[in-house]
Amino acid sequence: MISGQPRTHTQVPVNIGTSVMGLRYKDGIMLAADTAVAYGSMKKTKHAQRMAAISSDTAIACSGEMSDFQELLKIFREKHDGDVIENDGALFLKPTDYFNYLSRVQYQRRMKGDPLWNGSIIGGVRQDSGDVFLGMVDLYGTKVEGNFLLTGLAAHYCQVLMQNSWRADLTEAEARAIIEDCMKVMFYRDKKASDEIQITTITKDQGVKIHDPYRIQGEWNFQFFHDKTNEFWRPIRIYNN
Amino acid sequence: MDLENYTNVNIFKKVYEKREVSSIHNVVEQPHHLLKDNTQHAKGGFNPYVNNQGTTVAIAGKDFVLVAADTRISQGFNILSRDYSRTTKLTDQCVITSGGMVADIETLHKLLIAKVKTYQRQFKKTPTVESLAQLLGNTLYGRRFMPYYAFNLLCGIDQNGQGSVYGYDAIGSWDKLTYGVQGSGSELGAPILDNQFVGHNYLVKTLPDDVSVVEDTGKDIINSIAERDIYTGDQVEIVIVDKNGIRVKREPIRRD
Amino acid sequence: MELDYLKTLPLGGFNFDNCIRNRAMAESGILQAPKTMKTGTTICGVLFKDGVVLAADTRATGGSIVGDKNCEKIHNLAPNIFCCGAGTAADCDHVTEMIKRQLELHRLNTHSENRVQMAALKLVAHAFKYGGQIGTHLIVGGVDVKGPQLIECSNDGNMYSMPYHTTGSGSLAAMAIMETRYKENMTREEAVNLCIAAIEAGIYHDLGSGSNVDVCVITRNKYEMLRNIKHDNFKVFSKPGGYQFKKDRVQVVEEFKHKLVVEAGEQPMDLS
Numbered sequence: 001m002i003s004g005q006p007r008t009h010t011q012v013p014v015n016i017g018t019s020v021m022g023l024r025y026k027d028g029i030m031l032a033a034d035t036a037v038a039y040g041s042m043k044k045t046k047h048a049q050r051m052a053a054i055s056s057d058t059a060i061a062c063s064g065e066m067s068d069f070q071e072l073l074k075i076f077r078e079k080h081d082g083d084v085i086e087n088d089g090a091l092f093l094k095p096t097d098y099f100n101y102l103s104r105v106q107y108q109r110r111m112k113g114d115p116l117w118n119g120s121i122i123g124g125v126r127q128d129s130g131d132v133f134l135g136m137v138d139l140y141g142t143k144v145e146g147n148f149l150l151t152g153l154a155a156h157y158c159q160v161l162m163q164n165s166w167r168a169d170l171t172e173a174e175a176r177a178i179i180e181d182c183m184k185v186m187f188y189r190d191k192k193a194s195d196e197i198q199i200t201t202i203t204k205d206q207g208v209k210i211h212d213p214y215r216i217q218g219e220w221n222f223q224f225f226h227d228k229t230n231e232f233w234r235p236i237r238i239y240n241n
Numbered sequence: 242m243d244l245e246n247y248t249n250v251n252i253f254k255k256v257y258e259k260r261e262v263s264s265i266h267n268v269v270e271q272p273h274h275l276l277k278d279n280t281q282h283a284k285g286g287f288n289p290y291v292n293n294q295g296t297t298v299a300i301a302g303k304d305f306v307l308v309a310a311d312t313r314i315s316q317g318f319n320i321l322s323r324d325y326s327r328t329t330k331l332t333d334q335c336v337i338t339s340g341g342m343v344a345d346i347e348t349l350h351k352l353l354i355a356k357v358k359t360y361q362r363q364f365k366k367t368p369t370v371e372s373l374a375q376l377l378g379n380t381l382y383g384r385r386f387m388p389y390y391a392f393n394l395l396c397g398i399d400q401n402g403q404g405s406v407y408g409y410d411a412i413g414s415w416d417k418l419t420y421g422v423q424g425s426g427s428e429l430g431a432p433i434l435d436n437q438f439v440g441h442n443y444l445v446k447t448l449p450d451d452v453s454v455v456e457d458t459g460k461d462i463i464n465s466i467a468e469r470d471i472y473t474g475d476q477v478e479i480v481i482v483d484k485n486g487i488r489v490k491r492e493p494i495r496r497d
Numbered sequence: 498m499e500l501d502y503l504k505t506l507p508l509g510g511f512n513f514d515n516c517i518r519n520r521a522m523a524e525s526g527i528l529q530a531p532k533t534m535k536t537g538t539t540i541c542g543v544l545f546k547d548g549v550v551l552a553a554d555t556r557a558t559g560g561s562i563v564g565d566k567n568c569e570k571i572h573n574l575a576p577n578i579f580c581c582g583a584g585t586a587a588d589c590d591h592v593t594e595m596i597k598r599q600l601e602l603h604r605l606n607t608h609s610e611n612r613v614q615m616a617a618l619k620l621v622a623h624a625f626k627y628g629g630q631i632g633t634h635l636i637v638g639g640v641d642v643k644g645p646q647l648i649e650c651s652n653d654g655n656m657y658s659m660p661y662h663t664t665g666s667g668s669l670a671a672m673a674i675m676e677t678r679y680k681e682n683m684t685r686e687e688a689v690n691l692c693i694a695a696i697e698a699g700i701y702h703d704l705g706s707g708s709n710v711d712v713c714v715i716t717r718n719k720y721e722m723l724r725n726i727k728h729d730n731f732k733v734f735s736k737p738g739g740y741q742f743k744k745d746r747v748q749v750v751e752e753f754k755h756k757l758v759v760e761a762g763e764q765p766m767d768l769s
Contacts, residue, residue, distance in 0.1 A: 012286045107344055110289050111387065140291055141344040144314075144322050155319055156669040160698035161677060185676045189669070223681055224544070224660040294561075318537060318666050318704045425561060436742065443746045461736040468732055469563045471537070471556075471704040477734075497556070497700045497707035497730045 008114040013065040015039055017050045018192040019154030020061040021182055022121040022134050023166060024147050025175035028203035029123030029134055031061040032179045034186070035213050036194035043194065051200045053208040055080050058095040058124035059200050060102075063151045064139070065117035072116055075105060095124020095133040099143070107141025115139045119151030123202050130204045150182075153190045158182040172201065180216050187218060290342060290390050291316060294472035296426035297327055297338040298462050299394040300438060301404035301419045303450040305483035306396040308338045309459030311426075311467065312476040312491070323475040323496070331357050332367050333486055335397030337377070340424025341411070342390035349389045352380065370397035374407040374415060381413030388412045392423040397482060404448065404482075419448060426466035426473045433462055452481060460492065467494050537705015539667030540570060540581035541675065541695045542636040542647045544660045545688035548716035549638035549645045552692035553581045554667070554700050555725070556707035563707070567725070571713045575600045575611040578639030579713050579720065580620075583665035584652060585632030592633050596620055613639040613646035617656055625654025634664045640717050667699025667706040674698045685714060693727055700730070 020033040051061035062069040148162040198213040297310035329350040408421040422430035553570035572593040582589030663671040710727035
């Protein structure tokens, strides 16, 4: 650390989890992420969990710096525990409260020039009223709400796929199919993504349920790759002048 | 190539003189933290500002104010949201509308709402638009060295019942206007506003009195900006403030 | 010899005279060297059963301003070869024009159809010669003696051949469509629809791309340019009655009148 400078943590993200996604469906919210954590271009681990339950009805999925994700979880755990102790089981923080709290934490950290380098998607379904909430916060504290949200590279790739196939009355199987489609594209085109994905569902009946990770299958057997190899376009040489 | 006498223009001389200066001796003698590389590193790769773009137009009338804004926010070439409202109600007679960085805009709007409430509790009355204009100026200047990245227009009905618009830069320089435009399409919107509404080159300076004409013009301006500014689009949000309160409506515009 | 000055004349090709000046300007911090305009774009190409489909959006941008709302990004290289261009607009225009002429000469010399491979190699050879300084990101497609071909040519001199390609700022959104919906041995209809969907993905989800969709279908001995096959983006509202520019609101400093006489027939030029 350089003396005279305030203490900062993440100025450059190191252990990076790539994009996460979230969408509303008929029963509640579905969050998804793959399980890879990249260190530069290396996959440091292929079996990390990048999503967690914050409370009984709220869950978060994070892309970006994984140490900051763990710090965020600590912040949320303290908040949640304090909430439980203070309110003694009477009133709990709602998904929107955690969302706004996260946005303020991120904004405060950006003002210090010491951001938590994450793009986070928070989803929740209130147990009492059944209100469904889905929101996204980035490292500046920008709040975005929507029916489907994507962070990182997935925002560039998969917004179209979500837009084209999202409906308010998606069943869980349909929602899962959309997520798998998107994750497949990310696996094909994002070098930091992996084919092992994990899904969290939040419903009114079951609360937060983090499912086991599983692998998605890609298509690699186009006839084109058998027929046309390097030989196809290398032999002709052009000599200028 | 001999660059010694390449040209006699001063800037070149300066460049090549500067090259000599950066020899190893100078580097060693410099304090560690003043080295160019290190100062850059200390600041880090983090830029706390991001521009989420978007355009907002405000036009004052005889007894009303009209705000027309688009609802698109973006990051880079990516659309973050297609239905973001950049206009916030402060009092029954006053709204603030901003372009710039969404996180800062929301913080600023929230802070202003809190300040309005404090004012109401303290003085047992609602702040006038003039007071809010001064308040906003001071609030912005209070963050002179890490400004709110928000370009604001404060619009409301003043004590005489006239519409008024106050325009600001990011660090709190402000002025009373009769119309204003802020955000990514401001360069495109300003000329047509200058032409259509009371301008400095006009002999007869009267505020427009027909809401529907002003509304059509405001809508058309946002539509026209959306034609040529890539960061403007999706929806136009019309906010009309008059003595009856605040009305909001939205209409779709081009989405590409 | 009297014509010595000929040796001092430029020999053709690019002029690099200002390079040192521009570098000095940039380093001085006083002046900035001029920057090139780049187009945000979505372009794509797909191989189908008996041909190639190329497609492009029609927005040209300079920074954040739309310069042209309905430009053409699909260039003709030869009767059987077309090419979509992204990157620096001027480079795309001029390089394709140059290669077009070379291909035509080759066609006339050899009395045979051009090969797509050759066009692509000429493009990358040119791009590589300038070390990536020529901002051409092209998708070349055509049908030649070896069948339908689709090749992407980067500005750094790289070329790839895949059954589907997307390039430009909207390439990510378009690629998502391609990755999920591409099948082998598609019909012409399917391929055109896939391309339209991919370009629309770029149009609606990438700010650098917009306006309409152009499609070019190339099959054996035939090509079809479907210009503005989709045109859904237009101004939805204009002020009814238009705008009036009231003269009396601006101060008239001086007023004078001239009488203008127009005589019929040819008039001698006034040389006074």
